[in-house]
Amino acid sequence: MHVIDYDVLNGYVDEKNFSMLRTELIGLNKVDIAEFLGKLERDIMIRVFRILPKDISAEVFSHLESEDQGDIISSITDTEIKKLIDDLFLDDMVDLVEEVPANLVTRILRNATPETRKLINTYLSYPEESAGSIMTNEMVELHDRLTVKEAINHIRKTGIDKETIYTCYCIDNGRHLIGTVDFADLVFNKSDALIRDIMDEDKQLVYVNTLDDQEKVADIAKKYDLLAVPVVDNEKRLVGMVTIDDIIDIIEEETTEDFEKMAALLPSEDVYLKTPVHILVKNRIGWLLILMISATLTGFIIQSFEDMLAVITGLTAAIPIITGTGGNAGNQSSTLAIRSLALGEIELKDWFKVLFKEIRVAVACGAILGIVNFARMQIMGSAGSMLVYLTVSLAMFFAVVMAKMIGCLLPMLAKLVKIDPAVIAGPVISTLVDSLSLLVYFVIARAFLI
């Protein structure tokens, strides 16, 4: 792997030897240049950015974090802004306008061409996380009547400004999407072949609507191994595309959201270290309060059995072991169900298959856990009689079976009523399982021991 000698680069910065720094930077990958810039002090960063050759500065800019982008925009001249906007891809422009403060947005839009301004406003009007809001309009469009040779010439002339030339979209006179053609197919076909004869059409044509959720864009790209997904309007006119690098970002974003929801956090797109404390508190306190208050239920259950607990030695000590084991067992099932739903490995109609499988798994796991627990209590000489040991072990068995049933069913039920399964998963299930495990435990104890 290439190694970047930050000491050398920082040395030039310290010496203010910007011409040597420039020479050194030009040889680097644009991603690495952006990473280097991101680590500099604000003023130095802006100064170094401005000495970059114009042909790479837009790409470097697009890899910077939005905070640094804002700093640069607010410090460069209108002419420089014009040039930068001109070189940025439209989707990066839209990202920029979404992230920077309002006064900078005004400045950016003032320096954009009327066309670009109109386009940006259109993109901003699409719902958040929709295909329309993340697409770019810089795709290769080919009329279906062109020959391969004409198409390649067209791409040679116009392709340099496109975000990718590897997937080309075929349109008719009304700009309707009627097919796609891989650049490779252009290369491998005879130069007088017609685009319409070599394109994938009809039942092979894969696309999304501007209003479709970004998750659908990612699912389609994954399923069909696409490098770009075309976006059409309600009349099936081609309006944009989403490229694979953005699709990977979507996949990561959606996964992070699932992780956060399962951990009872409000989803956030902010980078952890740059998020202020009060925002972090805001993202966390809501669920913590809801769960704390709903845990009152477990308190009530214990309270109503308090007399029994005070009388029979050993019962209280086993409470966290039973609720903990139930919680862990349920968590396993709900995580598998949520992940399998997200990956499309199970569907709602499979609910009985899943339930039946989980019950068998639960009976096996519950039996093993119950037996081992009985042995554990004997070996450790836990407080309480043999009958208490038996009660705890039996309660553990039922808690595990119940937890796994709830764990697999609840995410599917959530999906059925259009709630995100991940929200239901961690937090809600664990509170429910806690209460039910306790109830099962105390009911068995009362039947056996009183």
Add this chain to the structure above:
Amino acid sequence: MHVIDYDVLNGYVDEKNFSMLRTELIGLNKVDIAEFLGKLERDIMIRVFRILPKDISAEVFSHLESEDQGDIISSITDTEIKKLIDDLFLDDMVDLVEEVPANLVTRILRNATPETRKLINTYLSYPEESAGSIMTNEMVELHDRLTVKEAINHIRKTGIDKETIYTCYCIDNGRHLIGTVDFADLVFNKSDALIRDIMDEDKQLVYVNTLDDQEKVADIAKKYDLLAVPVVDNEKRLVGMVTIDDIIDIIEEETTEDFEKMAALLPSEDVYLKTPVHILVKNRIGWLLILMISATLTGFIIQSFEDMLAVITGLTAAIPIITGTGGNAGNQSSTLAIRSLALGEIELKDWFKVLFKEIRVAVACGAILGIVNFARMQIMGSAGSMLVYLTVSLAMFFAVVMAKMIGCLLPMLAKLVKIDPAVIAGPVISTLVDSLSLLVYFVIARAFLI
């Protein structure tokens, strides 16, 4: 989006009208054909597969699940196997050989050319989840002395068998990787330009070693927005590449692994519905047993305070509320830490920044939770005196602060000692937080109430 009329297709299957079925299938996307095949009965599936035109059957085959692939291999003739192997990409071949039963592997290898056989054996000898084990050798290699025109002609002739032509790798006489060139750069450059003059080289060159973990391959592809990552041996000779579609699979696989580990499951690559019950039990029971037995610790803590609990009304009922809230608070922090580590948003050297931030968040959350809890107990008229309410609220505050500190530090500590943070996360932290919350609670209670 294209809609596939399964009723029509199934109608042809029922009528055994295979010629119409064939005509209908040819028009479809190969991914959809594979999906359709996957839903048929074994014998019908094999029969339909065999009527597919030879030029699409290999690609359809590569999209089938390994079980169906095995069924097909075991039912077709040696000649058909030879043809199929010939048309499959090498990485799909390696996947196949890894998944099907041993007797089929013998049959496949017997029908492969000696060269392919040797290659497969080499790939199988790389460690699991290494770059070497997932790469393909079907990449475009260009000598750096070629002109653009010669390069394009070379790709026209040989590219049809390559997995992608969009990223080309430049090599010297010793087959060392010395640069990469995008196909687009070939298109946009003059035909007499030399490859060596237009390639990205040196400090821009991004590659991995055969022994690098697949996670590194994915990280690099994401960071540099690559469509393919080249793989080299210890002498920096080009031996393979990993393409973006496989990289997306790696990202999903690694994420699923993290989900599973955090839910105290052994990671498994099997599809849920196709995994036998005893395997599911095996993947789950280990952690459940370990956690159940380590929860004994909480049992001990309760046991040693049992006299106090029996005497002071209201203390026992609050146990699950305090451990639950502590668990939820810790879970939030550990999930954020694990995900941020996985995405590279925080590094080990940031530990103090993270800790400091978490402490401030924890103090705010803990204070709010404590106060609301106090109000809750009063409003609900919970059992116990005002002093019990105060004890519970104070314990909740400290439990939250402690849980969040453990939650953010433990994943980083795990990473430091090269344990996967995700393994430590869910299960281990919750057991630890349970015990410590209880201890804090009882110590405060003893100080205040006895």
